[in-house]
Amino acid sequence: MxxxxxxxxxxxxxxxxxxxxxxxxxxxxxxxxxxxxxxxxxxxxxxxxxxxxxxxxxxxxxxxxxxxxxxxxxxxxDELLDVTVTSLDSGPIGAVPGEAVLTFEVTNQGNGPEAYSLTANPTVAGNDFDTTVVNIAIDTNGNGTYDAGVDEILTAPETTQVLEADEGLTVFVIVTVPDGVVDGDASDVELTAEALTGTGAPGTVFAGQGVDGGDAIVGTTGADDTAVGSLLVGITSVELTKSVSVVDPFGGTSVVPGSVATFTIVATVSGSGSVDDLIVADAIPEGTTYSDETVTLDGGDLTDASGDDAGEASDASGVSVDLGTVAGGTVHTVTFDVTVD
Incomplete structure (x- = not known):
């Protein structure tokens, strides 16, 4: 002033x-x-x-x-040029190879209208891997979630509209996570906003470039700011291990007509993420007959009827157990019996 x-x-x-x-x-x-x-x-x-x-x-x-x-x-x-950039993500975003979205807010902390140039930097020191920046987008509909085809994609040079004093803008940085990442890999992406009028040390004067021909003065932020968004790879895998034990009619372990074979299927879910709609299924082997009401999940009995619980079984359709959403580091065991014809 x-x-x-x-x-x-x-x-x-x-x-x-x-x-x-x-x-x-x-x-x-x-x-x-x-x-x-x-x-x-x-x-x-x-x-x-x-x-x-x-x-x-x-x-x-x-x-x-x-x-x-x-x-x-x-x-x-005179006009003060100040800006802050903050990450709106509550923590690292779970990621797998493919597209990921990081969310930021750019706020005009100055006392006059100003637009800002935006730059996304995916090559941050200490990254386990680097992403590729695909686009920077503006939250057009104001719902805080990136909507492809709805939210405005900025074209180079990526520049915001003019923001009034105290006005904030939600910005999405869309990146691609490369193939070859492993569970637990982490990566940061920086978003920088710079006042179009200019940046510099606090107190730098841009004569005549402020509101109504006044001066524009760089404020305490230097008229630019940077925030970091983080990605954490959560690759989850499922491994099935199947075994069988047999008891024959004579108390031995021979496979003869009348022997009862108990199949055990172990589903091991590994990784830091989770999987959805995990269903363990098995057909009834030819030459055997399913033993009614013998399906178990983690030692607990399940019914054969559909809709009663997680299990469903019959000679025609085989055995099916719906485990739903399963987090990494979880093991579930399914068993069922058949009789050799």
Whole structure:
């Protein structure tokens, strides 16, 4: 903001001397008025606001009470350039090879309207892998979620619309996670916003480039800021191991007509993520007959009927157990019996 000019009182020297001689008190009052009043913003009074200052003196002389005003000094508030960038993700985004979306907010912390250039950097020191930046997009419908075909894709050079003081904008950085990553790999992506008017050390002046032809002054952020979004690979795999044990009619382990074979299927889910709709299924082998109501899950009995629980079984359709969503590091065991014909 411009510095106030020295105020002066316009009156004759003789009048001031007369005032002193009568020993009448002189009271100086300073009134501050704002033209075109604007709300205070993150950086205070809005850029372009005109501030008036007029001094008043009152005194008593031989003619009674007197009042004189100084000239009015008018100054215009310059524009401060400041911005913050923050990650809106609550933590690392789970990722697998393919597309991933990181969410940020860019906020104009200055006191005037400003647009910002955006740059996404996927090659951050310490990354286990580097992504490829596909697009930077703006949250057009304001729902906080990237909607392909709806949210605006910025074209190079990626630049925001003009943001008013204190206005924030949700920005999506769409990246591609490469093949070959392994479970637990991590990667950071940086998003930087820079004021189009200019950046620099706090206090840097861009003469005449502020609101209404005033100056633009770089604020405490340097008129640029960077935030980091993180990706964490969660590759989950499922391994099935099947075994069989046999008891024959004579108490042995021979496979003969009448022997009962118990099949055991172990589903091992590995990784830091989870899988959905995991169903373990097995057909009834030819030459055998399913033994009714013998399906178990983790040692607990299941029914053969559909819809009663996670299990379903019959000679015609075989055995099916719906495990639903299963987190990595989980093991489930399914068993069922058949009789050799």
């Amino acid at each position: 411009n510095t106030f000019s020295t105020l002066s009182l316009h009156h004759t020297t003789s009048t001031v001397i007369a005032c002193a001689r009568t020993a009448s008190p002189v009271v100086a009052a300073f009134a501050l008025a704002t033209l075109g009043a604007q709300a205070a913003h993150a950086e205070g009074v809005g850029a372009g606001t005109l501030i008036e200052n007029t001094a008043t003196a009152t005194y008593e002389d031989g003619d009674g009470s007197q009042t004189v005003d100084s000239n009015t000094v008018v100054v215009r508030v």
